[in-house]
Amino acid sequence: MVRPTIPRNYKGLLDVVLAGRVRYMGRVVVRDYGVRNSRLWVHGEIHMTVPLDIYYEHMVRHKKNSGKLIGGIDVNTDRLNLAIIDERGDLRDYKTFWFSETSRKGFSRRRAWSIIGMRIHEMLDYAYHHGVKTLFLENPEVLGRLKLMWIRNGDRGHENYNHKVAIFRSSIIERIAIKAPLYSIETKYVNPRGTTSSIEHDELMRKYGLDRHTTSAHLIALRGLKHQ
Structure with a gap:
């Protein structure tokens, strides 16, 4: 049996x-x-x-969401960076959700996705309990097109150049989008161009004194607010 x-x-x-x-x-x-x-x-x-x-x-984990804030997520191979802003664009909160152990050589792929899945739920639960109604992510389709552009231009030093990294990040973004409705959080996409390397990004990083990944999440949230 x-x-x-x-x-x-x-x-x-x-x-x-x-x-x-x-x-x-x-x-x-x-x-x-x-x-x-x-x-x-x-x-x-x-x-x-x-x-x-x-x-x-x-x-479903939360059937109703009375929040009014906006979140932005920057997805990396070892962490999720969440930035939360209000309707005026003021930064209200930010937090990093780590899964760096999954990138170690020889780490089980199945175990890695299990840990990443837990971090995604932790992030969504945190966002829900901190008033996030809408969560903005980088558009994975545009990420793919940008990757091709970097390859054609020979920019092998760019952090998004590696094909496996690009696919991995897109897979995490898709999983966040699938899980978010369980917390009554709406997900939308923004153009990722310039969210990790641009004058706007550098100015925002200096203004708030944040690390570059949290700044990327902040910029994603601001773009979402501007275009929603």
Whole structure:
């Protein structure tokens, strides 16, 4: 008999699926197997794909959001930088969510995404409890086009040049956008051009005395406020 371990917060969603009220696609992934004490053992996972609206309905963490503030997120390979501003553009708060251990050589990719997922939830929970209603992210499609431009120009020293880094950052951005509705936070995108290297960025960094990544998050929030 196989008895899967089911996280408590997935029970409501799983009950709906097993009751047959939702169509789903499923698969079993075997991670490892062997023989112990003359008995076969198998370690694996059960994956289910359900409609996104059903996922939001049963996995929501905060159904209402009375916040009025705006957040900006700068995504890097080892951290998430959050900056929060008000409707006038004044900086109200900022915080960094680290996952630097995931970039160590030999670190399990599966474990890395698990840790990054936890940091994403921590960031969204922090944003929700600090009044963020709308969260702005760099547009991953534009990030991809900028990467091609940097390659054509031979700018190999640029921090976004590496293809794997660009894909990794875009994947994190997409996961933030998927998880944000669980906290009743709306996500929107801004053009990432100049958010990490520009006169505007440098002036903002000097004005507030912030590090360059937090400044990027601040600039993303300001662009979102300007164009929303």
